[in-house]
Amino acid sequence: MPVRCVAGYCSNSSENKDVSFHTFPKDPVLREKWAKQVNRTGVNWSPSERSVLCSAHFEAHHFDARPALKEKLGFAVRCKRVLLQTAIPTIFPRGEPAATPPEKPRTSRAVEKRRNAETIKECMASYEKGQKELRLDIDVNPPVKSCGVQAYLKPKSRDVAVQHRARARGRTKGVQVNMTPVTVKMVTVATQTKESSFKKKTLDRPLDEEPMSMSDEDEQSDSGSEYVPSDEEMEEDQDHSEQEPCNTPPKHGVFLVFWACLADLITTWFSCPECTCRKLSYECREVGTLLKVALTCSNCKYRGKWKSQPFYGRTAAGNILLSAAILFSGASVTKVLWVLSHMGVAVICARSFFRHQEKILFTAVERIWREMQVGMLYVLQSESPIVCGGDGRADSPGHCAKYGSYTLMELNQRKVIDVQLVQSNEVGGSYHMEQNGLEKSLAWMESVDVEVGTLVTDRHVGINKMIREDHPTIKHLFDIWHVAKSVKKKLQHLSQRKGCQVLKPWVGSIINHLYWAVVSSPDDNRRLAVDKWKSVVSHICNKHEGFQGQFPRCEHGPLEGREQEKAWLTASTQLSTDEEKIVYNDKLLKDIGRLSPVFQTWSLEAFHSLILHFAPKMFAFCNKGMESR
DSSP: OBBBSSSOOOOOOOOOOHHHHEEEEHHHHHHHHHHHGGGGSSSSSSTTOOOOGGGGGOOOGGOOSSSHHHHHHOOOOOOSSSSSSTOOOOOOOOOOOOOOOOOOOOOOHHHHHHHHHHHHHHHHHHHHHHHHHHHHHHHOOOOTTTHHHHHHOOGGGGGHHHHHHHHHHHHHHGGGGGOOEEEEEEESHHHHHHHHHHHHHHHSOOSSSSSOOOOHHHHHHHTTTOOOOOOHHHTTTTTTSSSSBBBBBOOOOOOOOHHHHHHHHHHHHHHOOTTOOEEEEEEEETTEEEEEEEEETTTTTOOOEEEESOTTTEEHHHHHHHHHHHHTOOOOOOHHHHHHHHHOOOOHHHHHHHHIIIIIIIIHHHHHHHHHHHHHHHHTTTTSSSSEEEEEEOOOOOOOOOOEEEEEEEETTTTEEEEEEHHHHTSSSGGGGGHHHHHHHHHHHHTTTTEEEEEEOOHHHHHHHHHHOOTSSSEEEEEEHHHHHHHHHHHHHHSSSOOOGGGGGGGHHHHHHHHHHHHHHHOOOOOHHHHHHHHHHHTTTTTTTSSSSSSSOOOOSOOOOOHHOOOOOOTTHHHHHHHHHHTTTTTHHHHHBBBBSSSHHHHHHHHHHHHHHHSSSSSOOOHHHHHOO
């Protein structure tokens, strides 16, 4: 039965997919306010337990914005409209009163009885005619036996017997815990195949270089004449349906158990659960880090199985957790597997690690990142316009990088908002990757209704032009650290020339003066910052007043300590002239007025240094691998 809105003049029901329905709140005060609003369309009405109001009676700000934001980002949303706890319905349009049905013409009872008798007579006549036609059809067309054939389609339900057998096999797994035994016959299987698979396949090339195509590697390794499938590959394709999936991590720790200690446990405490015979034989199989033990009673031939790990779906918990630990810690696959192999621990092969990455781990990383991103955007939407810092990173030094990532960070809270991965062949060269990454980030920010008020970046020419032409509402500032780094590099190169060593002690002071000139000047008077910066040329020549512009003299007191020990430069010399060219550079003076006095991108540089641990520039990764790392 469809649910209907209780408001007067409202015809919305659950058959209308464009509206949502909301029950009355349990809070008595709020419930009374809802009922009072609904009573505007009716008289003396009180809500019941099943009374609902449709979303047409609420304004847009009464709903939670997070479900709509998740839906816009591509997430599956179960409930698209969620009311806030303080929401009160306010929209109740008045409708037209329902039209009264027209009165039926009055007839006498005698006329009515006569009409009923005629109607019944006509119905009986048509029924008899239909019966004659039906008998004619039955005599001419003999009955078809298709009904009997359909009755024999039932034997398909015999599959229940197979399911019952699978249950019995699962029952032995629980009984094995109480075994207590004596004689043991040991047969080792598949250990040699596992060792040869690891040594031959994983040590021929560096494992940190993820294969670009998993199918190519599988075909090459499987097509050889001496190929023998590993236990791991054979085991993952069979008998997984009998395992009970475990969806949560183990509550207790994971331990290294030596085989000698495990064999001692079997021989000491295991016995047959059927006949209590302690004469057992067992076979062991290794599937990566998983150990499977099949026990057989020599008396009643009862068979049982024991496994060293739970299963996540169809994968052993130890195998997938080892792959996850390697990826999430940023460790080298080669080194981790070598360390464990030298210790004698059973491990997975590199091919399994790459398969786990592609099918499970990459998806998990992306899902967690998107969920965190939605939470941050929900907070930032109420604080917009926001202050952001952006910077790019290439996967290799120089101008030959294949991948470039651009990071956008909110500088007040120092949280990463978005990371865009760009491939060089998509944008026509590695130089354009940084600009393209910022374009994608700003377009994505606009799509989720987050306004960027101030953007702090380096002095990239393409980014500067793009912000000026395509985003004129954004206040674009330059980062001091990038400018100071460029000036310092030029001054150090000048101080290494012959006869210019006297400039070397002043390089650090000049860079500090640049920071002070920008930070100590107000935002509405950036010309003062330029005049302060130009005064450093006179200061290092021991001239501290008589400057041009808004900064006529130095503000420092008498020089003491190391400042007195520095040798002053002589004016009108080649050294002072070259140093003046660096300080008075036209582009530098123009950019000093746009340097950010408050917000810097040093937190972005720290984030990029952290990425080096997970994605070193000396190794190559696939597109999905680089994005996840």
